[in-house]
Amino acid sequence: MMSLFAVLIDGTIYASWLFLVAAGLTVIYGVMRILNMAHGSFYAIGAYTAASLVGWYFNNGIGPVWAGYLLMLGCALVAGLIVGLIIERGLLRFMYGRDEVLMVIITYALLLVLEDTMKMIWGVNPYFAYQPYAEMGRSALAGLKVSNYDLMLVGVSAVLGLGLWLWLERTHQGKVLRAVIHDREVAMAMGVNVRRMFTLVFVLGTMLGTLAGALTAPAISVVPGMGVEIIVLAFAVVVIGGMGSIEGAAVGALLVGLSRAAAVHYAPEFELFVIYGVMALVLAVRPQGLFGRVLARKI
Amino acid sequence: MNCILETKGLCKSFGAVTAAKDVNVRIHKGEVVGVIGSNGAGKTTFINMVTGYLKPSSGEILFNGQSILGRTPRAITRAGMARSFQVAQLFPQLSVLENLLIAVSAAQSPFPSLLAPMRNASRIAQADAILAEFDISRWRDTQVTAVPQGVRKLIDIAMALIGDPQMLLLDEPTSGVSAEEKTALMDTVMRVVAQHQVTVLFVEHDMDVVRRYVSRILAFYSGEVLADGAPEAVLANARVQEFVTGGPHAHKRAAQ
Amino acid sequence: MRLSKTELILLGVAVLLAAGGFIAPQWLVFLLTMALAKAMVVQGVVMQMRAGLVTFGQGLFFCVGGYAVGMSGHFLDITDLAVLLLIGVGAAVLLAMLLGLLMTRYREIFFAMLSLAFSMILYGVLVKSSALGSTDGFNVKAWTLFGWTPASGQAPLALFVIIVACSALLAVLLHRYSRSSAGMMCEAIRENEVRVEYLGQSPRWVLYMNYVAAAAVSALGGGFMALSAGHIDPEMAYWITSGEFVFIALLGGTAHVAAPFIAAILFAVVRTYAIELVPHSWQMILGFTLLAIIVFLPKGLWSLFTGQARRAKA
Numbered sequence: 001m002m003s004l005f006a007v008l009i010d011g012t013i014y015a016s017w018l019f020l021v022a023a024g025l026t027v028i029y030g031v032m033r034i035l036n037m038a039h040g041s042f043y044a045i046g047a048y049t050a051a052s053l054v055g056w057y058f059n060n061g062i063g064p065v066w067a068g069y070l071l072m073l074g075c076a077l078v079a080g081l082i083v084g085l086i087i088e089r090g091l092l093r094f095m096y097g098r099d100e101v102l103m104v105i106i107t108y109a110l111l112l113v114l115e116d117t118m119k120m121i122w123g124v125n126p127y128f129a130y131q132p133y134a135e136m137g138r139s140a141l142a143g144l145k146v147s148n149y150d151l152m153l154v155g156v157s158a159v160l161g162l163g164l165w166l167w168l169e170r171t172h173q174g175k176v177l178r179a180v181i182h183d184r185e186v187a188m189a190m191g192v193n194v195r196r197m198f199t200l201v202f203v204l205g206t207m208l209g210t211l212a213g214a215l216t217a218p219a220i221s222v223v224p225g226m227g228v229e230i231i232v233l234a235f236a237v238v239v240i241g242g243m244g245s246i247e248g249a250a251v252g253a254l255l256v257g258l259s260r261a262a263a264v265h266y267a268p269e270f271e272l273f274v275i276y277g278v279m280a281l282v283l284a285v286r287p288q289g290l291f292g293r294v295l296a297r298k299i
Numbered sequence: 300m301n302c303i304l305e306t307k308g309l310c311k312s313f314g315a316v317t318a319a320k321d322v323n324v325r326i327h328k329g330e331v332v333g334v335i336g337s338n339g340a341g342k343t344t345f346i347n348m349v350t351g352y353l354k355p356s357s358g359e360i361l362f363n364g365q366s367i368l369g370r371t372p373r374a375i376t377r378a379g380m381a382r383s384f385q386v387a388q389l390f391p392q393l394s395v396l397e398n399l400l401i402a403v404s405a406a407q408s409p410f411p412s413l414l415a416p417m418r419n420a421s422r423i424a425q426a427d428a429i430l431a432e433f434d435i436s437r438w439r440d441t442q443v444t445a446v447p448q449g450v451r452k453l454i455d456i457a458m459a460l461i462g463d464p465q466m467l468l469l470d471e472p473t474s475g476v477s478a479e480e481k482t483a484l485m486d487t488v489m490r491v492v493a494q495h496q497v498t499v500l501f502v503e504h505d506m507d508v509v510r511r512y513v514s515r516i517l518a519f520y521s522g523e524v525l526a527d528g529a530p531e532a533v534l535a536n537a538r539v540q541e542f543v544t545g546g547p548h549a550h551k552r553a554a555q
Numbered sequence: 556m557r558l559s560k561t562e563l564i565l566l567g568v569a570v571l572l573a574a575g576g577f578i579a580p581q582w583l584v585f586l587l588t589m590a591l592a593k594a595m596v597v598q599g600v601v602m603q604m605r606a607g608l609v610t611f612g613q614g615l616f617f618c619v620g621g622y623a624v625g626m627s628g629h630f631l632d633i634t635d636l637a638v639l640l641l642i643g644v645g646a647a648v649l650l651a652m653l654l655g656l657l658m659t660r661y662r663e664i665f666f667a668m669l670s671l672a673f674s675m676i677l678y679g680v681l682v683k684s685s686a687l688g689s690t691d692g693f694n695v696k697a698w699t700l701f702g703w704t705p706a707s708g709q710a711p712l713a714l715f716v717i718i719v720a721c722s723a724l725l726a727v728l729l730h731r732y733s734r735s736s737a738g739m740m741c742e743a744i745r746e747n748e749v750r751v752e753y754l755g756q757s758p759r760w761v762l763y764m765n766y767v768a769a770a771a772v773s774a775l776g777g778g779f780m781a782l783s784a785g786h787i788d789p790e791m792a793y794w795i796t797s798g799e800f801v802f803i804a805l806l807g808g809t810a811h812v813a814a815p816f817i818a819a820i821l822f823a824v825v826r827t828y829a830i831e832l833v834p835h836s837w838q839m840i841l842g843f844t845l846l847a848i849i850v851f852l853p854k855g856l857w858s859l860f861t862g863q864a865r866r867a868k869a
Contacts, residue, residue, distance in 0.1 A: 232794055239672075277676055280676060389747065391747075458754065
């Protein structure tokens with residue numbers, strides 16, 4: 001019973017983290033049909049920005065602790081805004097309308113460029129910014145010691161997911177976006193400025209990516225290659241839920257998170273196998289994902 | 300006369316839309332049947348069901364007396380029922396000759412050879428022969444995207460004919476072709492088809508074109524067969540005039 | 556067997572290359588061996604690109620080929636190169652025959668993702684297999700050939716000659732395959748799958764054969780890689796490795812059977828110098844090159860996708 005509870009807690013925490021990482025990916029794919037391989041790099045950029053600034057802030061005792069948290073989130077959002085704008089305006093807008101698989105390759109090229117750019121800016125040595133994590137302490141949950149920071153992640157993730165969902169389902173802008181998702185050409189014909197929507201969504205997706213990185217930074221050591229490692233994980237989450245669906249990403253994250261936690265507790269040698277196994281299984285049975293729509297073909 | 304294609308109580312719905320409602324049709328060997336009906340009347344759905352692209356919600360389809368329900372398009376093609384498409388379905392990056400060579404190769408064997416070259420003398424001869432029949436030999440080495448629309452439609456039909464089908468379903472053979480070219484194009488098609496002794500069913504909007512070639516007309520309206528019989532009788536039918544041709548003098552408008 | 560002009564040129568170049576191995580410095584021989592091994596995997600990627608499918612998981616068969624060779628030496632004490640390579644190819648063929656049943660149902664982005672998922676599954680398994688050295692992998696035993704054991708200095712050159720010979724043979728076979736009915740049918744499927752179906756041909760069967768054949772070719776490359784590097788690790792199945800194969804495939808294009816070989820050699824040579832001159836900019840160079848290919852050479856390399864775009868408009 002105890003270990004089942006531990007699996008649930010670990011799984012939920014891991015799932016929240018996965019959702020944070022995958023949310024931007026699924027939003028961008030849903031609207032723009034770009035499966036963005038560079039999303040992992042956005043995550044890494046957020047982590048590096050936060051780790052370097054927050055580390056500097058706490059090590060030099062610049063100001064109060066709460067301001068450190070604000071700095072962590074703020075700098076990640078600013079970094080995402082800048083990076084997203086540069087990439088969308090400077091590269092992607094010239095590529096719209098191309099084949100989906102070609103877009104994967106284009107963003108793969110982008111990933112390669114960003115990886116080395118990060119090495120130029122931050123070098124190859126690891127960065128640490130453990131203070132926000134350590135400051136929060138731990139609490140006991142039914143005999144289980146859990147970091148408060150991790151619990152906060154669950155909350156942030158839930159709020160973010162709900163916010164995105166409400167934005168898409170309940171606001172005027174969300175309705176316009178759904179029109180673009182449903183039929184880009186009709187939306188354009190009805191006067192929707194699709195280009196501006198694309199810029200908005202791509203920048204938003206990028207900021208979600210850097211935010212996820214910044215929130216993760218205090219819990220890990222920030223090293224080169226971290227973005228490359230998580231991108232396939234994020235793909236797994238998004239593919240399972242159905243590419244482009246927010247609620248799908250949430251369910252995908254929970255599925256992956258819980259099965260990984262179960263594997264770690266009961267059969268650690270299957271940890272990675274389980275994640276990609278679930279992805280392959282869902283693709284095999286329901287290629288459009290759990291929440292994806294089937295597209296009709298016409299002759 | 301022998302019955303080559305028979306459908307019994309064919310139904311198909313897409314959600315709330317009914318595309319076929321109790322379609323009962325018997326086509327006999329050697330007939331040339333024209334199918335008319337406004338857009339969305341279920342003509343293409345009928346062809347798609349008969350050739351295995353769509354699965355009917357219910358009903359039965361017999362080809363030469365045998366059920367072909369649930370078979371794949373390729374199995375139905377191999378059994379002797381070929382089709383052409385409303386928008387010519389070609390291999391755009393390849394030349395006209397290569398398009399036909401692929402059709403020849405596919406007709407020869409379901410298991411293509413791995414090392415023997417596709418271009419061999421006998422296949423090229425066969426492809427050249429059909430190009431000559433359709434009178435389009437001069438386009439032989441052009442990439443199909445550079446070929447005029449009317450010629451593309453002919454290539455599409457030539458590819459269907461290469462497997463020597465017993466029956467040919469033509470989905471709007473003249474769509475996308477200018478009004479002046481329509482008759483010439485249909486003349487070519489019907490001449491070649493007659494030489495191959497194929498039973499033909501074709502969908503067409505232009506009543507003048509239909510009348511020129513067919514021995515029988517099927518009129519579709521919202522998934523149902525409204526009338527079936529000799530051209531004069533069907534075109535004189537009051538309901539056909541009301542729902543399909545839009546009155547005795549509106550043929551031209553229906554063709555648009 | 557009558558040879559065409561292209562095939563004679565391919566064989567001639569191979570003889571020259573093999574002869575050159577006797578006067579070239581050892582590092583170059585080693586570099587070319589590795590490049591040719593990778594080129595074989597790239598051939599597998601290109602075979603599928605010709606059918607309109609982009610795989611982000613060809614590292615799966617590269618890895619299976621390599622591990623089958625390494626494990627056969629390690630656990631079964633097999634050292635004969637020919638037997639080892641056959642085992643490697645055989646293992647990949649069996650796996651591909653199984654996975655192909657599923658993979659041939661998918662196209663476009665789903666194919667790319669599913670291929671990636673399968674190769675990552677293997678990666679995940681190998682990383683956690685302590686008997687196989689986990690992330691470190693293990694060393695591959697020295698090889699023999701038909702009872703002949705090369706002296707320690709001879710092995711790299713002998714392996715080079717063998718891989719050049721195999722590459723030449725493979726090039727001739729793939730050249731013929733690309734012009735065969737099956738090879739042309741792959742292009743036809745890329746261009747218009749519905750039409751292929753309506754010509755009475757099964758696209759899935761053609762793609763299945765193509766998938767298995769591509770797996771065999773890639774596994775051969777993996778086997779050679781294991782033998783020449785003398786070491787294998789799970790990295791072979793990692794998605795970045797597969798991404799590199801896609802990169803080389805795009806660099807060379809799908810137009811000619813020699814392209815993947817040339818591209819792989821070019822890639823290896825440029826990388827050797829780039830890593831020395833600008834150690835932290837290698838990936839950036841790759842990324843910009845890839846973008847340049849896509850933007851400036853779309854027609855040569857991307858007939859594959861322009862074909863699809865045109866059909867979508869029709």
